[in-house]
Amino acid sequence: MSQHRHPGAPGRAGAVPALPELPEATVARLPEYLRALHAIAETGHETVSSEGLANAAGVNSAKLRKDLSHLGSYGTRGVGYDVALLIEQIESVLGLTQCRSVALVGVGNLGHALAGYDGFASRGFRIAALLDADPSRVGEEINGLVVRHVDELARVAVEESISIGVIATPAPAAQAVADQLVAVGVTSILNFAPCVLSVPEGVDVRKVDLAIELQILSFHEHRKASLTALPGGLAATDTQEAIGT
Amino acid sequence: MSQHRHPGAPGRAGAVPALPELPEATVARLPEYLRALHAIAETGHETVSSEGLANAAGVNSAKLRKDLSHLGSYGTRGVGYDVALLIEQIESVLGLTQCRSVALVGVGNLGHALAGYDGFASRGFRIAALLDADPSRVGEEINGLVVRHVDELARVAVEESISIGVIATPAPAAQAVADQLVAVGVTSILNFAPCVLSVPEGVDVRKVDLAIELQILSFHEHRKASLTALPGGLAATDTQEAIGT
DNA sequence: TAGATTGTTAATCGATTAACAATC
DNA sequence: TAGATTGTTAATCGATTAACAATC
Structure with a gap:
């Protein structure tokens, strides 16, 4: 739930250096990418593929590439992303260069x-x-x-x-x-x-x-219990959810 | 982010009492409605309109009615919702009737x-x-x-x-x-x-x-700062966001 | 009946995903 | 060149919203 409206640029046609529009869902995931990148950097890797970073961040690679594409092109086709450069970019976008x-x-x-x-x-x-x-x-x-x-x-x-x-x-x-x-x-x-x-x-x-987080889990727990009680038995269910999206 | 798939009902056509399908976004808001309802109950009100409950829960009334409609029809046109009944219903759906x-x-x-x-x-x-x-x-x-x-x-x-x-x-x-x-x-x-x-x-x-919550706020703080620094001055910005949606 | 408010429809919007052309 | 992987497209999906007919 967010009620953000960001009119690209008010007034002065042409003169205003429009801020890069970032979807809220993307913004909410950038910190997770950042965390994953730091972990990868610590293992000594200098580059990472969208597949590798996506796994570390718990999303699929298409979503990751789509998200990163909003920041600009910081990857190299056939190679992947430069870890240090991407950390810099994300920190800059999130405004974390200042403490x-x-x-x-x-x-x-x-x-x-x-x-x-x-x-x-x-x-x-x-x-x-x-x-x-x-x-x-x-x-x-x-x-x-x-x-x-x-x-x-x-x-x-x-x-x-x-x-x-x-x-x-x-x-x-x-x-x-x-x-x-x-x-x-x-x-x-x-x-x-x-x-x-x-x-x-x-x-x-x-x-x-x-408490709300627990109540959401309670719902799924409750439903899983109902499903197993059903004649059909265990239906295929779910995996992971993250918050703030 | 959620990867829930809930095939209405496996096997045995017709025999299975399908569970009410609830959109994840709705599930995530039900606990907030519940909290608001308890607060309203404490003030002594026995019924509440979608407008009233929506305000108390920080959403708009269209969304609230849409959400509640997934649970069934527990409101009365021209009157509103029975607070106690709605609390019962939501608690039941969330599986909160057992501790x-x-x-x-x-x-x-x-x-x-x-x-x-x-x-x-x-x-x-x-x-x-x-x-x-x-x-x-x-x-x-x-x-x-x-x-x-x-x-x-x-x-x-x-x-x-x-x-x-x-x-x-x-x-x-x-x-x-x-x-x-x-x-x-x-x-x-x-x-x-x-x-x-x-x-x-x-x-x-x-x-x-x-930390991720703070980083998301940091992004918006950063962007607000950039906007005010712009020649155009203060653009219209945002209000409230909630998490887990 | 007149006024109020729900439940639902349909349009819109934003996010996700798979697929693939571009390109290293 | 051949293989790998990005960045982008377009289709799909789910969520939001305004509007209003139904109905208390």
Whole structure:
């Protein structure tokens, strides 16, 4: 679900260097390709075929080639893709050439874990600030960062040039936090609270809801159980799904 | 990305009570509707219009009605949907009428948080077992559960009738854990490790990768920055996206 | 009956896929 | 040249959306 509209280029016919249009589904897969490419680079391979990269990323090779073709032509027919070059290209498209600073609001159970998650640092992000509304949590040190009160958000956002806000508060607090983030100029939010956020146009919100993932699995589990109970027995079923597509 | 194929009904023409075919995109939204319905129920409303429910769930009403129409006709023209009835229906379709038991493998940073996450219990899931490969972690008590060694998985799976496995290990350990889960009969896996799992047909895997979510936001942030830098100025941009669709 | 709202239709859009010509 | 593999085409599929007839 996304409601992106990107009019190629407003005004001034001819003068505007149109941004490369990327389908949302492609954007969502680029990070997976990037991860796979890093893994391949570590094994020492300098090139990789679309087939090889597709396998490592869990997609089919036609989709991979189609996706990469949106970035331009960085492969060599008969040979494959230069691993280092492709990493560069994807990182550049995703805007990962600069390290992005993240403010994490809500240092409860989940917030704690996120604050300590090393997968962020290793992939281009820096948790630059931890905030919480609970005064008893302010001052606590987590992973070398001191928790500050959420009211300091405006100051923190400027000091740390925050690029992305992560909400890990309970659901009832999430909308207010989102409003505060928007008010200080944050235009990208990752929301772990199980609720819908309303934000102005131009602000991107992505949502991760752990219970929803389990419920989707529950559906398939339920259906598989029904199928095996059927006289026909086991029908052919499924394999893998990924999220965020 | 999903590769589901569900041949309506194998064999025995006419005799098989075909399962209601649900589009994957619809399945992925049902849990969100369910959450919204619970919220509405708490405010005391007994019915809700497609418009009202759609707003609460962050989708448009046409999509909501289309989705619900796949479940059958549980609305009343001119009136709306009976909240309690619709909750029942969706829970039944998702297989949530029975509480499902979850085994969580890997009690590091993230695993700890997941073990303590109350959003699971309140939405039909019970963390029934915690496992880890690290002997120094075995025996630790988290949230009233004692961590057991992952080698005990087979026994635990039977004892607790595990329905879903959650992998929260480092990436290099994830495939082996998946293999073990599959070996003891688990057919639904939620994977938090940043890697692709290979599993046999009939096993469903969903993946949550926190860094990937940030990278997708980074892309949009990057593009917004480029747009504002353009002579044309601010182009109309986007609003909200959800994940797992 | 008049007003409201569903369930469904049909058009549109975007994503996937297989196949293959281009080309290293 | 022969073999390999990309980049692109075109067909297919599934999801979204607006509009409205059905009906409470």
